[in-house]
Amino acid sequence: VGTSASLELRLPKHFAERFNRDFLEVTRSILKETEEPDFTRILASSFLVRAFQCVVCLAYGSWGLLVGPLQFLVAPLSFTGSFIRLLTNGSDCLLHYMCSLCVAALLYTLGALSWLPTLTIDATFMVVFFSIDFALNC
Numbered sequence: 001v002g003t004s005a006s007l008e009l010r011l012p013k014h015f016a017e018r019f020n021r022d023f024l025e026v027t028r029s030i031l032k033e034t035e036e037p038d039f040t041r042i043l044a045s046s047f048l049v050r051a052f053q054c055v056v057c058l059a060y061g062s063w064g065l066l067v068g069p070l071q072f073l074v075a076p077l078s079f080t081g082s083f084i085r086l087l088t089n090g091s092d093c094l095l096h097y098m099c100s101l102c103v104a105a106l107l108y109t110l111g112a113l114s115w116l117p118t119l120t121i122d123a124t125f126m127v128v129f130f131s132i133d134f135a136l137n138c
Contacts, residue, residue: 002061005029018071023039023125033135035065037077042074042075045074046071046074046075047134049067049068049070049071049074050071050133050134050137051134052067052070052129053065053067053068053070054126054127054130054131057127057130058123058126058127059123060123061122061123062121062126064123064126
């Protein structure tokens with residue numbers, strides 16, 4: 001149990017040469033597939049998608065939000081990051097909105113909603129919101 005044994009394996013030279021050649025070929029193939037993406041192109045394309053989304057929101061209101069997932073076509077790896085964020089922060093968002101719902105219900109019950117300011121979410125709001133978001137992310 002406490003002894004160490006060594007093992008020596010002898011293979012023909014042509015096997016080693018073929019193995020090394022095939023290994024290099026696979027390595028080159030993998031590196032070719034995983035080339036570093038063109039960050040400038042992805043950034044410009046993402047901004048174009050955001051600008052297009054602003055225009056669609058102006059023209060069609062909340063239907064413009066359906067244009068947002070186009071960002072995953074120009075930056076496919078952002079889907080993974082977004083999905084991970086959803087999984088890690090989803091419960092926080094749910095808790096936030098549940099607390100907001102409880103506070104709103106309490107204020108409604110107390111009759112305190114009449115003096116609170118209102119916010120209308122329409123096409124104008126979305127254009128302003130997305131324009132500010134776009135400017136802050138430049």
